[in-house]
Amino acid sequence: MANRNIENITAVIDYVEDHLTEKLDLDRIAEAVHYSKYHLHRMFADTVGLTVHDYIQRRRLTEAAKLLVFSDKPILEIALTAGFESQQAFTACFTSMYKTAPGRYRETERFYPLQLRFHLEGSYAMLEQKQRRQWDIAFAVQEDIPCWMELVRLVVDGFPCLDEAEYVRVLKEKIRTGQALILKDGAMAVGILLFTGETGSIDFMGCHPLYRKMGIPKAFLDKVMGELLKGRELSITTFREGDRADTGHRRAIKGLGFAEAELLVEFGYPTQRFVLHRKEGEDGGE
Known part of the structure; x- marks a missing residue:
């Protein structure tokens, strides 16, 4: 992959991370980084291995899990911060990914991430080799x-x-x-x-x-x-x-x-x- 594409994906990730608690969709992100949403979707998935939607959801759930363990914030407040419209919707999504409900997860006092921020740093010399x-x-x-x-x-x-x-x-x-x-x-x-x-x-x-x-x-x-x-x-x-x-x-x-x-x-x-x-x-x- 050309370094230019890596730079573009880094810009997308930076934008997502800076606006993680806001309403985000492919149209808004594509407009911010000046790409068509179709090209952005394909390029992001090819590089990161996840769709933009899945990356955002997994990052939000990871940050929510961190708040559950390391803060006393009510679950409803955490749910809204994570972009969910209700505690019920948040609980259903969190449970499907973490295999335990938010309240029970909080009781374990043990945090682990679903998805950490994706970093693209390095020379990637092997990718440039033709043979x-x-x-x-x-x-x-x-x-x-x-x-x-x-x-x-x-x-x-x-x-x-x-x-x-x-x-x-x-x-x-x-x-x-x-x-x-x-x-x-x-x-x-x-x-x-x-x-x-x-x-x-x-x-x-x-x-x-x-x-x-x-x-x-x-x-x-x-x-x-x-x-x-x-x-x-x-x-x-x-x-x-x-x-x-x-x-x-x-x-x-x-x-x-x-x-x-x-x-x-x-x-x-x-x-x-x-x-x-x-x-x-x-x-x-x-």
Whole structure:
């Protein structure tokens, strides 16, 4: 993607974030950034991976969740601030995305985001390459943690109930034990993966939205299954079918060859396990 398009999307995001508590629709945003709404819709979805409407709704619900946990504001006031016309409408939408009602969520005193502000910063040198090179996927080191976490925040929509402090603790241990892989474009992480060798579990896999069509997740899986856990069956968990909070992660995982397995509940959130079977003819030996 040309840097010009990235600049345009950044301008759109800046406008949305500056007016998040106001009435926003595609017509108003398109007029503000001087684009046709049809071109804006297509360009935004291609870059961010969400429609403008979905991005706004998820950002508003995230800010509402933050107010529920960190303020004493009445739920009705929070609902109106988030752009809903009634507390009932807010409760229905919040519950469908967070899997718990606003009042009960407040009682947990534990905030997690549906969608953080989308940041587009970096050189994106790989995107300009006409010939795709072999991916230089490496074991992460402690110095990679800052750029790793920047990517985590960018793809947090795929990982409900993520506690950042606990995640960093696990990440440090995975780095120490050689179970954290990273792909970087300059100083920016564009692909990351945590795995557990003993079980074949993929504990976290994230790809920068601008690079999601370049085959990076498959390259990570090929490295894990072909080199590190040779021939082993891999598993991963994601959203259940029909979950409104899913922005396409379930479809992407199935597209990588994972097959549906059992339904689970993780950290109080309904999920489903998927399994990637070893290829026929592989014996799993060295």
